[in-house]
Amino acid sequence: MLFASPPWDQFVLLIGELTLLVIFGIVAFGLFVVFIALYSMRRGKFYFPRLMSSGFIMLEGLLKAIIGLFGLDDQDLMSFFVRVHNSMNAKGFESIPVSRRALFFPQCLRSAKCPAHLTPEGLLCQGCGQCSFGTVLSSFRDMGYRVFIVPGSSFIQRMVKKYHPAGIIGVGCIVEVRHGLEMCDRLGLCGMGVLTLRDGCVETLVNWQDVIEVAALGVDPRSIPENLDVSPQ
Ligand code: SF4
Numbered sequence: 001m002l003f004a005s006p007p008w009d010q011f012v013l014l015i016g017e018l019t020l021l022v023i024f025g026i027v028a029f030g031l032f033v034v035f036i037a038l039y040s041m042r043r044g045k046f047y048f049p050r051l052m053s054s055g056f057i058m059l060e061g062l063l064k065a066i067i068g069l070f071g072l073d074d075q076d077l078m079s080f081f082v083r084v085h086n087s088m089n090a091k092g093f094e095s096i097p098v099s100r101r102a103l104f105f106p107q108c109l110r111s112a113k114c115p116a117h118l119t120p121e122g123l124l125c126q127g128c129g130q131c132s133f134g135t136v137l138s139s140f141r142d143m144g145y146r147v148f149i150v151p152g153s154s155f156i157q158r159m160v161k162k163y164h165p166a167g168i169i170g171v172g173c174i175v176e177v178r179h180g181l182e183m184c185d186r187l188g189l190c191g192m193g194v195l196t197l198r199d200g201c202v203e204t205l206v207n208w209q210d211v212i213e214v215a216a217l218g219v220d221p222r223s224i225p226e227n228l229d230v231s232p233q
Helices: 006-043 049-069 074-094 133-143 153-163 174-187 208-215
Strands: 101-106 146-150 167-172 190-195
Touching: 006 049, 006 074, 049 074, 074 174, 074 190, 101 153, 133 146, 133 208, 146 153, 153 167, 153 174, 167 174, 167 208, 174 190, 190 208
Parallel strands: 101 146, 101 167, 167 190
Antiparallel strands: none
């Protein structure tokens, strides 16, 4: 019988060995990516950013499991990979004129008592002074940015179709920023992400300095409004 013959046994053995080899290779690569990520976080410098980014896309589930085994928070890993993505895109983003950039904020950053209404272009801030948007949005617009406060990624896609920006800054929680960066990659746009400090649906927080630092990339310092302090903190 074919299935009981020595060549068949050898074939099955070979398949088993190859499978083990592949599994071992994937786990070893996952451990390597986690090690380099932790080392990069510790040194404050990105090592092998392209390899890290590809590794994260291919092995996200495994990397989270490995991080979990070490008792670490996978949110740190996720935000690290957003920063890796930013560092890879920074040069390209710098070269895009501000007039071809768009800045998207999530509506959860506004005050819970916000009187603004949703329009086809997102929320139109009335500058009521109950949150930072009232003063900061106009400064980003003065820099040349198209600025939107949006309730979700479908709005972003609609604005991208309408205004054709080449570069996008997306502010949001880790899930939103990741989806946004993936969308940018799919559409061939240069995407930069800024993470909010607190997740949630109302009155979340962002470090405005993080937004300003990304927004100021490649911008003539003379065209940055004085109230946007771009000096590192
Ligand atoms: S400043 Fe603008 S976004 Fe903030 S609460 Fe007032 S209207 Fe809403």
